[in-house]
Amino acid sequence: xxxxxxxxxxxxxxxxxxxxxxxxxxxxxxxxxxxxxxxxxxxxxxxxxxxxxxxxxxxxxxxxxxxxxxxxxxxxxxxxxxxxxxxxxxxxxxxxxxxxxxxxxxxxxxxxxxxxxxxxxxxxxxxxxxxxxxxxxxxxxxxxxxxxxxxxxxxxxxxxxxxxxxxxxxxxxxxxxxxxxxxxxxxxxxxxxxxxxxxxxxxxxxxxxx
Ligand code: GAR
Numbered sequence: 001x002x003x004x005x006x007x008x009x010x011x012x013x014x015x016x017x018x019x020x021x022x023x024x025x026x027x028x029x030x031x032x033x034x035x036x037x038x039x040x041x042x043x044x045x046x047x048x049x050x051x052x053x054x055x056x057x058x059x060x061x062x063x064x065x066x067x068x069x070x071x072x073x074x075x076x077x078x079x080x081x082x083x084x085x086x087x088x089x090x091x092x093x094x095x096x097x098x099x100x101x102x103x104x105x106x107x108x109x110x111x112x113x114x115x116x117x118x119x120x121x122x123x124x125x126x127x128x129x130x131x132x133x134x135x136x137x138x139x140x141x142x143x144x145x146x147x148x149x150x151x152x153x154x155x156x157x158x159x160x161x162x163x164x165x166x167x168x169x170x171x172x173x174x175x176x177x178x179x180x181x182x183x184x185x186x187x188x189x190x191x192x193x194x195x196x197x198x199x200x201x202x203x204x205x206x207x208x209x210x
Contacts, residue, residue: 003032005081007089012043014087021179033079069097095142103192105140108178110170117145122166135174137181139192148197151181
């Protein structure tokens with residue numbers, strides 16, 4: 001069984017969904033490690049409750065991004081991790097870290113990329129008067145939030161929606177598409193080669209509507 005790690009900074013609802021999918025064998029892997037950079041984040045409590053090995057590596061304890069990442073790489077190696085997923089991990093990674101897991105490093109971003117990379121995605125969709133928003137699972141490449149897409153889910157924006165209600169609606173869908181996208185990668189149905197994504201026919205439904 002493959003061993004995956006989840007990097008997170010916050011509530012950890014995606015971590016929970018991925019861990020559950022692993023337990024139910026929807027994802028052919030075991031969560032070997034959760035790394036969190038925020039000491040009081042809820043994701044740590046959730047990992048503890050699920051008896052998943054976890055560690056907190058506080059980026060503020062390091063002089064440089066490189067030193068912080070070196071500590072994470074050490075922990076990943078020690079736990080024999082060969083696939084890494086970012087789930088609400090709010091630190092930018094260097095090219096070196098990305099290079100170590102190139103093709104085996106995924107992120108979920110709360111927008112319909114290439115629209116709205118970066119922060120405050122839901123508010124920006126509302127401000128632009130968009131009729132829909134969503135989330136994208138993509139391979140991580142050196143350019144922020146610009147790696148090739150694996151799966152995307154669309155959610156309608158209703159007149160009464162605000163950034164909070166949108167975040168909740170989108171997150172519910174994130175919990176569906178992230179496990180699915182991870183399983184595609186681990187089953188080699190989706191592969192990153194020379195900066196391009198190659199997809200098996202069975203993943204043709206990679207546009208998912210809520
Ligand atoms: C998720 O909605 C994810 O898309 C977003 O953070 C949330 C984490 O929630 N990620 C980013 O904004 C990445 N830049 P969670 O901790 O409950 O999984």
